[in-house]
Amino acid sequence: MTEFRRDPIIGRWVIIAEERGKRPSDFTEEEYTVQRGFCPFCEGNEGWTPPEILAVRDQPCATNQPGWQLRVVPNKYPALNTYGQIDRHDDDLFQHMSGIGAHEVIIETPDHNTSLADLSTEHFFQVIKAYQARLQALANDKRLELAIVFKNHGRPAGASLEHSHSQLIALPIIPKRVAEELQGAQTYFANKDRCIYCDIIKSELAAEIRVIDQSDEFVVIAPYASRFPFEMWLLPRTHSSHFEHIPEHILRALARFFQKQLTRLNQALSSPPYNFLLHTSPFADRSTAYYHWHIEIIPKLSRVAGFEWGTGFYINPTSPEQATLFLKGNE
């Protein structure tokens, strides 16, 4: 049974996913399917995933059959269970609760060898539209507080299957780091009556040295206190708190701009492994003036070592100003 457990000292929640029940020997070599010649995400292998939740198809046809462009399926080894009520136990030191939530996989393309950056713009748009559709659907589940959409691209970035996919995890609690962001943004708003992200965008556009790219609707910057070399934050220029509320024409503009940044990353850093992660407001909040959805993109170039995970303090060997120059290239 999967459960959430709370660290009694700093209050961090973790998911203990015992169903995966990993023994020491299970860690020796993780599966990376291409090497075994079989991929459950490829067209024709629909039976190897749980039944689809959503799919984009050119022609109307039966579900869980070939003929799709994109599928959303529950994770076959979910870290969380979809069904059940939240059961919470507190004793003096230790708190735990049942591992309710959603863990979904967005299979971005039927083709094993196409990466997200290589999709057509229309196809890329369908991918982020699927993110939005799933967020909209999960927002109606009153047990859930928040969802995170993320992608692990390449083995060093944590991908366990090579076939291009992203993931969505929806949680009944707000994770520590997101809660800190919300809190920081709320405090700033309480003091200044302005969104801190809007102020950062304004300040960065004026200073220019950390602006990697901009369009009418979006901006991508190297954040001032970047944790990782070549870290990028993509933000909408106009204040917007919830990704699930974006109108379609803005989502289309995002598809073009976001894909351009992934292509930039591939060109500047020779197609590195990377993670990206969508930060958006908790479901319960209606549109707010203080929080601003954004996408964090991190190429995985260096190893995070003992010092970083132990202290929450990062050492970054490339300044964001330098990173901006490299990422802008010879534009």
Next chain:
Amino acid sequence: MTEFRRDPIIGRWVIIAEERGKRPSDFTEEEYTVQRGFCPFCEGNEGWTPPEILAVRDQPCATNQPGWQLRVVPNKYPALNTYGQIDRHDDDLFQHMSGIGAHEVIIETPDHNTSLADLSTEHFFQVIKAYQARLQALANDKRLELAIVFKNHGRPAGASLEHSHSQLIALPIIPKRVAEELQGAQTYFANKDRCIYCDIIKSELAAEIRVIDQSDEFVVIAPYASRFPFEMWLLPRTHSSHFEHIPEHILRALARFFQKQLTRLNQALSSPPYNFLLHTSPFADRSTAYYHWHIEIIPKLSRVAGFEWGTGFYINPTSPEQATLFLKGNE
């Protein structure tokens, strides 16, 4: 010039170590010296490191010459500078300060092929005595708030040189994660008038299911909300806030017990890469009743992926109770 920068939203400090000035191509393959046949940490190569700060030698002999068992040297590419005053700048959004601090390397053995777990108990004792000596010395530097001693063992755990070594970083600010621990422990103490670590030890010794080993002086547990599979916390049974205050006979007992746990890790998990990290009280605090020094040991078995770094929320596929059984083995 190295500098500390503060994230304006969540207040996390990072070190931008521009002196390292890493360009994209510098990340392709990090050095891992054995492959190049030369190691600056080996006996006879003393000239390749900055001059030693401390050394243990069998015979009195000249510094920075062969004949040592253990050397402490400044990091050749330090993330922080030892000299200078702390210069702090705040503007509306962005805060930064000069990168003052210490970054030292403890070369644990002159022999390239001996690992920490394989040292004699006396030699292992000399290593942790060196940690203590350096903490005691740095505690006198009024610019510094805290030091962290840590080890990255093996490439996947972030070691850039194979030769067995640990590191020490001393900082003029308290890192976020450590500050959260101190705060959590203080809050608990304010409510209960007891140390939370002492209470955890008592509770775990009674429950037994997460106790991996114990001696008269120490206990090692799989923490209740373990972030990583086979995570271990080593704590003194008697309350103690500062590692630099431990008397020598307890330090000797620690050497025996700590080394035993590293051997246990090697046996249970086939000599995995690992990190360990010593958490001890800030220098400025005299002995306190609320914080309890401890060592966190994390074998590096799985990759930390997008979800974890983006949310501060960990998914752990092995429960600490299961991990305890595996780590105890057939005792």
